[in-house]
Amino acid sequence: MNIDLKNNEIQGYVNGIKKTHKPLSTEFREIEILPDGKILVIEYYYKFKYQNFSNLYCLNRNIEIEWFLPFPDNGPDDFDYYVGFSSFGDNIFANSWSCFRVEVDTKNGRILSEEFTK
Numbered sequence: 001m002n003i004d005l006k007n008n009e010i011q012g013y014v015n016g017i018k019k020t021h022k023p024l025s026t027e028f029r030e031i032e033i034l035p036d037g038k039i040l041v042i043e044y045y046y047k048f049k050y051q052n053f054s055n056l057y058c059l060n061r062n063i064e065i066e067w068f069l070p071f072p073d074n075g076p077d078d079f080d081y082y083v084g085f086s087s088f089g090d091n092i093f094a095n096s097w098s099c100f101r102v103e104v105d106t107k108n109g110r111i112l113s114e115e116f117t118k
Contacts (some may be wrong), residue, residue, distance in 0.1 A: 001039075003031055010039060012063050019063040024050040030085060034092075034106055037061045045081035045097060056082040056094055058109060067109025072100035 002011040008028055010021040026044040033039055039059040048055040053068040060066040071080050078098075085094040085104070092104040099118035102111045 001033070003033075005031070010041075010059065010063060012061075014062045021059060021063050024057075025055070029055075029083075032085070032087060034058075035090065036106070038066065038106065039063075040085065040092065040106065042082055042085055042094070045083055048081055052079075054079075054082060056085065056104075058106065069094060069102070069104060069109055070111055072096050072098070072102055072111070072114055 004011070005028055008023050010031065012019055023043050025048045026046065028041060029044045030042045031039060038061070041057055041059060043055045045055050054071050056069040058066045069082065071078070080096040080098045080100065082094045082096050085092060087093075092106055094102050094104055095117075096102070099116060101115045101117050103113045105112050
């Protein structure tokens with residue numbers, strides 16, 4: 001596995017075949033390899049547009065998108081993109097532009113808890 005932030009690429013080999021993942025819309029902001037080998041990716045939020053999904057997603061070991069983290073529950077038309085994430089042991093937390101902090105279930109990309117922090 002090779003993560004090249006300068007050239008915005010994640011590269012790896014799957015069954016001997018080189019696979020590359022580039023940003024879906026903007027550029028990589030943060031990337032973390034999780035203990036189970038999945039890759040957590042957040043793209044820069046400003047002008048992020050990809051099929052009404054959030055800018056925080058997970059790649060599996062085959063470098064394919066496994067899930068997108070839902071937006072915090074701010075309302076049906078509010079696209080509250082994520083600005084960063086942090087990990088504390090096996091716990092992953094993501095922060096949104098409008099001050100929501102969510103705990104992420106990395107197995108399936110669901111929000112376990114949500115807190116308004118402002």
